Amino acid sequence: MTRIVWNEQEFDLKNLKLEHGTLSGTVNGEAVSLSVVTDENGRIIAAGTTGGRAVPAAAVTDGEYTWVQWRGRTEKITFNRGRDAGAGETGGDGSVKAPMPGKILELMAESGGTVEKDQVLILMESMKLQVEIRSPIDGTVGNCPVSVGDMVDGDALLMEIVPQKEAAEEK
Amino acid sequence: MVTIKRVLIANRGEIARRIATALIEKGIVPVLPLTDKEYKQGVSIFKDCRIVRAPDNIYLDGQALVALAKSENCQAVHPGYGFLAENAKFAESCEQNGLIFIGPPAGSISLMGHKERAREIAKKANVSPVPGFSIDGLNPLEIKEMAEAVGFPVLVKASMGGGGKGMRRVDSPDALADAIRMSKSESAAYFGSEDVFVEKCIVKPRHIEIQIFSFPGGRTVYVGERECTIQRRHQKIIEESPSPVVNEKLRREMGEAAVRIADIVNYIGAGTVEFIVDENLNFYFLEMNTRIQVEHPVTEEVFGVDLVAWQIEEALGTVEAVPQKKIRGAGHAIEFRIYAEDPDQNFMPSPGKILLYREPSGPGIRVESAVATGSEIFADFDPMIAKVVVKGHSRQHALERAMLALENFVILGVTTNREFLMRILSHPAFRAGELDTSFIDRYREELKAADAPIEPEWLLLAAALRKTTGKPAQLPDSGDGAGFYYPPVNARIP
CATH class of the missing domain: 2.40.50.100 (RNA polymerase II/Efflux pump adaptor protein, barrel-sandwich hybrid domain)
Incomplete structure (x- = not known):
């Protein structure tokens, strides 16, 4: 489980998986999936579709924060320290x-x-x-x-x- | 013809980069002062320049800049915009020290720098300024009577002002005295002068300016207009050329008016004459900016000219005058100014470190900037990060390209107005070209970020991206932390 904090709201993310270009997982108990485009290193570079095209996605991690820019929105999202397997910092x-x-x-x-x-x-x-x-x-x-x-x-x-x-x- | 081998750029940021590139194209060495804190990030961006370490206040210290230009064997100084660009004393001091000031003569700067005098010049050129009067020597009763004659609402403005500082809107005669008092004290604080004047407040105004260029021998041309109506806090954030409302006839009228004004002050080089245009397309002289403007690329894209190159060639004495009939525009260009600021917090600057920076590119997309991943946006300078200029064959085409350019512009780590600009771009009134200077205020609610909760897909993607992206790139350490003034740091250019 990963605990995510956005805008002072907490979310639980479970079962994050990337298979055959589809990202899936459970956010607060709700199953969610999303098609993504990955580069040759397996990094996600675009996701979702608007009018049938993938929208570029970019992210950078600074400690417990991850900044994400996608679909006309930029958010600073907090991943609780010690609970998250991401970014390798734990x-x-x-x-x-x-x-x-x-x-x-x-x-x-x-x-x-x-x-x-x-x-x-x-x-x-x-x-x-x-x-x-x-x-x-x-x-x-x-x-x-x-x-x-x-x-x-x-x-x-x-x-x-x-x-x-x-x-x-x-x- | 004069010999110019080295030019001091008395500026920083994107305009310094713009000028440096134009100089290098001509085989001239740009000499650039960088403050200690800017050095680390600036050295890689300005690696093709001669960089000189400088104290923090360098950009406003005319004496130090002149001394630097002399000690660096520069023959000329380019002031860019802002800082000392419209400081007649600085221009004079350059001239007195045998340095070519790449801009108009000090006399033109000083004539146009005082707004009340500039209005008189406009009248002489048969161009009507916005109706108004200087309060100098008038008693409160006289001021009230004259303001009523002009008609409320009125604006109280600082004579030496700019950027909306010292400016007050007054809707009724009772509020006039207070507004004048506040405007005077702000004006004294910002511009060192208590001179204020009262002018008619044009309702639903558009801000449209004419680019001019005066070639030697008094041959001035106008290079179309720029619509700069979309402003926040009295500062432009979107500029376009041509204006959606200016037709060929109005363009000629405004252009010729601008040329007449420039000719009266014996102008030389690039300048901009700003007009307020009312709902019925009457235009009134507002002011003249005696420098290169932030938004000059919009004109360059539409008219296929290089205004900064013209400025340099003018200084070199090699510029070839272009006749007015050869100045022809094609297509449509729009500039978006990306700021480190928070539109939800009344556009408060949000300085900080850019953790990831990727500029958009592609046909019709031009980006002017001087930052990279790892760069810091400092609290003590203008928080502009970059200008995105898009060009299309029509306004509609330019709007489409703009959306893509803004979408593909990655700036993470600081809050920016990027998405706010995208929302303006999507707004039906903007798309229809129905603009006035209160656009952002009027549509404040519609332009707000949707208060929508975050989609679960978003968080899913964020978590996945977190697993696959690294930590922010670190700037390479320059290894040179010495805080000396002007020691040579990079290799000396012979």
Whole structure:
């Protein structure tokens, strides 16, 4: 899952796939697809159709932001740090950190256990909201310095996931 | 004929690039001051120029520019537009120091620089300025009476002003005194002069200007008109030639009026006479710009001339006068000024670093700029990024090409007015050529970015692009951070 923030709205993106010139995925539970044009390196250079033609698309990534220009629109889109496999900036980092200060309600994975990317690891409560903390990568649970009932600060380390080399989704 | 081997460009950005190219074409070495912070990005853009490091305020420091031109063995100075381009003292100082000022004589600049005097010159040339009067020496009652005679609404304007600074619209006599007071203080702050005047406010005005060129021996020609009616904050953002409303007869009338004005001040070189045109196509003299204009490429595209080359040839003494009957236009050209600014925030400048920059190209597309991926748009200079000039065989054709050119212009990392320009381009009133200077205000709501939510397809594409595009390109480090004034940095050109 990738969490996307645009104009202060959050979106969940799942199952992003590019096959036979069609980009597909699920945005907030809705299945979406789009035809794209790729260059010889597999980079997307145009997408969609207006009046039957592809419209050039351009993008540049600056940290957690990606600027995209497409179809008469330029947007600066935020991809949450540590949750996104894109752009390679998170690499194999398996640190699971608290997104905000709060209380640990439940630990749903044990040290040494195998977990999958996006699997729920921890349930936290913050400002009366329950928040699921998911695994950023496939791997095994290593260090887990917190226990149920602990109060943690924002950005506190909650769990370390040791990556499985063969599990990297990125080519 | 004089020998010119090196010319100082007393300017920066796209116009410096435009002038540099024209000089190089003639085998002249452009000498260009670059401030410390501009050097890093400028060095690759101006690599074919002799670059000199300069302090931050160089473009407004006439003395330093003259000294630089002398020490760099320049024979002439090209001022471009803005900065000191219409500063008679600078032109004079160049002349006194044996440097050719590539522009009109200091005398013409100073005559036309004072708006009230310029109006008198227009009257002498039998061209009617917008009805109005100088408030100099009048008491408040007299001002009120004269304003009523002109007819409300009126505009209070700074005599030395420009760009809408020090300008106020007044709809009733009661508001006049306040407007004059504010205009005076703004004028003093911006232009160092409290002189203001009152003029009739033309309702639904169009801003149409005539390009002129005065060849030696007093042979002045007009090179068509430019419609510059689409403005925001009293600054032009779209200019086109020909104007959708100017016919052959009006063109000749306006052109001949402009030539008469230029001849009275013994003009030399490129200049522009600006007119306000009302709904009934009456035209009134507004002002004369004694320099090359930002929007000059529009005229060049339609008339197949090179105005900057003419300026240089005029300085060299090699320019060949073109008779009026040989000045013939064909087709239609439109210029769009791309700014780092936010149309949703009242066009506030949005300086910053351009993370990705790709200019459009193709038949009929000309881009004037001096930026690249990694360039910064600085807060302390005009935030214009580039000018896109499109040429088509008709207005309709030019509009089609413009849409494609703007769509294919990639500028990421700073907020720009690119999409705002695309929305103007799609607006039915613009397409129909129904323009007046309040166009952007009037259609403010329609020209706003659609408040539509983002389509899921958009986010899907964004995520996919994020996976396949890299980090922003970094400018190569120049390795030269020394903040000296004028040390030679690139190889000396013999």
